[in-house]
Amino acid sequence: MPTRLLHISDTHLGNRQYGSDLRRNDFADSFEKAIEYAVEQDVDAVVHTGDLFDSRDPSLPDLNRCIDTLQRLELAGIPFYGIVGNHERKMDDQYLDLIEKTGAAERLTRHPTQVTDEVTLYGIDAVTKPAWHAEDFQLEAPPEDTFTILCMHQLLDPPVPDIFADHPLSDVLEQVNVDLDALALGDYHETVGTVETGTKVWYAGSTERCAKDEIEPRTVSLLEIDDGELTRREWELDTRDFITIGITFAEGDDHSYADDVIDRHNVEDKVVSVALNGEATSVTSRDVRKAVINRGAAVCRVDDQRGGPNIDLSGRPSGGIESADRLIQEKLGEQNLSEISLEIEERVRTGDVARSGFDNEVEELLIEAQDEAFDGQPATGAEGQE
Ligand SMILES: [Mn+2]
Structure with a gap:
């Protein structure tokens, strides 16, 4: 009997894209469709490679609905295995731990998790850019055969194009001590894959569009492992359509001009992104938004670039910056900071610094780091402060 798995990633539950609750609901719906597909296919397990939630503090309704969805799997006797992504990663306990306590999920670790007699899973949570060089890729030995x-x-090249990648794939493949047959990845939202030195490597892609330049259909990956051979099939999710409308105004163009341009597009039930260019006129971005919504669009976002300097954006890589955290980590990665500074920085950035006891926590960390640096000798005086 072959082992069959459904690989899902980057569901970003709780994403109120463009400030819209309807979009938040879309993200939950898409996850639900993926889970229903797993039940329908009666797979042996579902594997989620991170960014289950869009933020490290998902709301209670988001958490609740996620558990409801996962319980459908539980009822069908299908286990759900996950790792923690960069969007949801907290310093200590993870929301995935909480879900694990309900019995609806299980975290993958460096210890082998056997799905069937034939397949062993491992998981390493998202590693921040500054911590990457010190990461230890050692895994506990798998059951034989x-x-x-x-x-x-992580964003690894290949299959992620060089300009979007954080690290070469070889960093992982060369350092993992176990003979890996496959590397199932999350973080990159497109569905791409490669084979390197006998290891199959791929991204399942996100289940909803997190940005308007995520144009390709969203997918999940159905894996079948038979006799040591893996085949992967993509299943397309039915997600809400996105369209982009450009309106270029000349001096004196009024509402009827904007309406004419909008009427050339079918906006019904779609996520509509409108770019206003050309001359500044009496038509406001609010007017345009209203006109689009009145024609039945689900969500409308207007980007007003009228009257500004003409900037040539054609040479800019598309894709954009996914999160401020990523940009901060990028910069920190260039700073050559000590591990302790990085840890304190992350605690301040991601935690609730107003929480009482935070200074004690930092002091403890510093003492611990000093002890370590001075080989257990209590650090004293100016020397110890270095
Ligand atoms: Mn993601």
Whole structure:
């Protein structure tokens, strides 16, 4: 009997894209469709490679609905395995731990998790850019004669194009001590794959569009492992359509001009992104938004670039910056900071610094780091402050 798995990633539950609750609901719906597909296919397990939630503080309704969805799997006797992504990653306990306590999910680790007699899973949570060089990719040995799959949440090149990648794929493949048959990845939202030195590597892609330049259909990956051979099939999710409308105004163009341009497009039930260019006129971005919504669009976002300097954006890579955290980590990665500084920085950035006891926590960390640096000798005086 072959082992069959459904690989899902980057569901970003709780994403109120463009400030819209309807979009938040779309993200939950898409996750639900993926889970229903897993039940329908009666797979042996579902594997999620991170960014289950869009933020590290998902709301209670988002958490609740996620658990409801996962319970459908539970009822069908299908386990759900996950790792933690960069969007949801907290310093200590993870929301995935909380879900694990309900019995609806299980975290993958460096210890082998055997799905069937034939397949072993491992997981390494998202590693921040500054911590990457110190990361230890050692895994506990798998049961003999099993197909090994490591799950990670990183941007690796290949298959991620060089300009979007954070690290070469070889960083992982050269350092993992176990003979890996496959590397199932999350973080990149497009569905791409490659094979390197006998290891199959791929991204399942996101289940909803997190940005308007995520144009390709959203997918999940159905994996079948038979006799040590993996085949992967993509299943397309039915997600809400996105369209972009450009309106270029000349001096004196009024509402009827904007209406004419909008009427050339079918906006019904779609996520509509409108770019206003050309001369500044009496038509406001609010007017345009209203006109689009009145024609039945689900969500409308207007980007008003009228009257400004003409900037040539054609040479800019598309894709954009996914999160401010990523940009901060990028810069920190260039700073060559000590591990302790990075840890304190992350605690301040991601935690609730107003929480009482935070200074004690930092002091403890510093003492611990000093002890370590001075080989257990209590640090004293100016020397210890270095
Ligand atoms: Mn993501």
